[in-house]
Amino acid sequence: EAQVTQNPRYLITVTGKKLTVTCSQNMNHEYMSWYRQDPGLGLRQIYYSMNVEVTDKGDVPEGYKVSRKEKRNFPLILESPSPNQTSLYFCASSFRSSGIPSTDTQYFGPGTRLTVL
Amino acid sequence: RKEVEQDPGPFNVPEGATVAFNCTYSNSASQSFFWYRQDCRKEPKLLMSVYSSGNEDGRFTAQLNRASQYISLLIRDSKLSDSATYLCVVNIGEQAGTALIFGKGTTLSVSS
Numbered sequence: 001e002a003q004v005t006q007n008p009r010y011l012i013t014v015t016g017k018k019l020t021v022t023c024s025q026n027m028n029h030e031y032m033s034w035y036r037q038d039p040g041l042g043l044r045q046i047y048y049s050m051n052v053e054v055t056d057k058g059d060v061p062e063g064y065k066v067s068r069k070e071k072r073n074f075p076l077i078l079e080s081p082s083p084n085q086t087s088l089y090f091c092a093s094s095f096r097s098s099g100i101p102s103t104d105t106q107y108f109g110p111g112t113r114l115t116v117l
Numbered sequence: 118r119k120e121v122e123q124d125p126g127p128f129n130v131p132e133g134a135t136v137a138f139n140c141t142y143s144n145s146a147s148q149s150f151f152w153y154r155q156d157c158r159k160e161p162k163l164l165m166s167v168y169s170s171g172n173e174d175g176r177f178t179a180q181l182n183r184a185s186q187y188i189s190l191l192i193r194d195s196k197l198s199d200s201a202t203y204l205c206v207v208n209i210g211e212q213a214g215t216a217l218i219f220g221k222g223t224t225l226s227v228s229s
Contacts, residue, residue: 033217042221043161043204090160106153106206106217108160 002027004109006091012115013081021076021112023091031094032074033058033106034066036087043090049074081116088113120144123205123220130227134195138223140188140205150181152190153204155222161204164190195227 004025013019025032033048035058045058049068063085065077074093078085091109120143130136142150150167165172167179167188178191188205205220 035219040221043219045217088158105163105166106161108162110160111158 002107004091004093004107006089006109006112008112009110010113012117014117015082016080019078019081019114021078021089021091021114023074023076023109024072025074025091025093025107026072027093027095027107028071029093029095029107030071032068033092033094034064034074034076035090035092036060036085037090037111038087046076046089081114083116086114086116121205121207121218121220123203123223125221125223127224127226130195130225132195132197132227132229134227135191135193136195136225137192138190138203138205138225140190140220142186142188142205142207142218144207144209144218145186147186147207147209149208150188151206151208152177152179152188153206153219155202155204157202161219164203192225195225197227197229200225200227 007022030051034046035043037043044060046060046064047058047066049055052068052071055066055068068074089112092106094106122141128136152164153161154164155161165174165179167181169181171180176193180189202222202224204222207218209216
């Protein structure tokens with residue numbers, strides 16, 4: 001089954017304790033992204049990757065790191081989490097249709113609910 | 118500034134009603150346009166892409182007006198299962214997924 005998986009789904013941690021949220025897709029997508037979703041603010045892009053070893057900042061990259069060493073995996077790293085990083089996080093992957101117009105469908109993972117105390 | 122604006126609602130309608138959502142975007146270089154649906158605490162899922170000529174998928178019709186930088190979604194004959202938040206999404210990048218801007222969503226509640 002084509003899917004994007006994230007782990008863990010729920011995490012409660014304390015300020016300053018490094019954590020990694022994993023993301024994996026089995027659709028051979030080149031593009032992967034991380035978003036956070038907060039009430040009243042909607043979905044905001046943290047980082048994205050166009051291919052292996054190619055990553056770039058989105059709108060809210062501060063306090064986050066990513067890596068893309070393999071095509072299928074795109075982990076999100078919080079080196080020193082703070083309470084303002086409490087949020088719902090989504091990983092997504094996408095392809096670009098060869099047709100016109102492109103669909104650019106984003107496939108989202110189920111989300112990771114992170115609480116930083 | 119990159120922005121996608123939507124009326125947050127909520128839109129409360131009875132079954133069978135027709136409801137329309139509007140969305141405006143600020144970046145004239147926007148390349149492609151979408152409507153996503155998000156159920157409570159779940160991941161967003163693509164509802165439909167929006168084409169310049171307008172497009173229809175069953176009870177759903179999407180329209181794009183590039184000159185006015187305006188996107189719409191029309192839902193006819195609303196069902197209880199249509200209750201969700203609808204996200205207007207604009208891609209301002211040249212390649213998929215590089216610069217997706219999400220609206221904050223419009224909440225629809227369909228009642229019997």
